[in-house]
Amino acid sequence: MKVQHLSQALQRIEASPTTAMTDRASELRAEGRDIISLSVGEPDFPTPPHVIEAAKAALDAGDTRYTPVVGTAALRKAAALHFERDLGIATDPSRVIVTAGGKQAIFEALAATVSAGDEVIVPSPWWVSYPQMVRFCGGTVAPLRTSARNNFRFSPSELEALITPRTNWLMLNSPGNPTGAVFPADMLRGIGDVLRRHPQVLVLSDDIYSPLIYTEAPHATLAVECPDLADRICTVSGVSKSHAMTGFRIGVATGPDWLVKAMGKLQSNSSGNPASISQAAAVAAFEGPQDFLADWREAFRRRRDLVVARVNAIPGLSTPVPDGAFYCLVDAAPLMNRFGGDDGKLALHLLDHGVATVAASAFGGKDGFRISFAADEAVLVEALDRIDKALA
Incomplete structure (x- = not known):
């Protein structure tokens, strides 16, 4: 008899x-099935050559040992440059922590601060891991519902209605996953007005998709729009989406000194330092040429327009035009009777027809699925042809 002792947190x-x-799609491919995966948020462009060369140079130089737990001095300095140049957040390298991907930074910030009974406001639809992290820490998720009718944005009054004495975090993700929603500067300033009345609330600003905005307005982030609240804001970024470096597993975060130190304390007892070679590559990513991003952004814009037009031409499907990131959240409500109201069954139906998507319910939504358009246009056309046939 096998004995299993699973913690309450894991359960x-x-x-x-x-x-x-994504794993299921890989398994089916290994079995010989022709599967197009639109389920993972991963740029299909090659990692920039100067980043690859930096990784090779680090290997040749023998930089294969432990580094400081919170990251090398070179990368913390480069990350501080990134935060100021690309996000407008002036920060000192001492207030930067380097993690094994942005996901680890978010988890550490929550794990260092959330206790049983604490409440975390999470706008929905949300990135799948936000509520799971909160629950693992013993916190309670307070969903802040948004919809396509309002471009997946919320009003200051809607936010304030959810705040209680137990609220200790608000999660912000702009551009957002899975909706592609972008929070404009005036919305963030309105959020700031609410937060000033509730000084116990911290803010996790996930800006990992900040280079991928398709509107005329530049990226806006709370720490810039409300600088007086900077000591309550943890801003997370990285190189995975901006430089096609998902496998390198490097995230960076900046925030108040006490929080960065708390995150480092946790990291010192869990993963230790991020990979030394990945850190060297990330220095090159932040400090090297950034001009390629304009071409990538334009390619993503073309793909977005293609996917939106094709989805909206399929009877029973609709999607708004996302302002950022590389996702479309597709509404399939008129078709849900065919699947017993279960969008998980809809996603499996599409998988049976050769396209991997993710059910909207996985993101706190309903009656639809998310498509990632981080794929070649020919691949997207074929995938949408299959979706059209699957639902005909």
């Missing part, structure tokens, strides 16, 4: 649905 969460669908 409160579920495996990530996005990685589960």
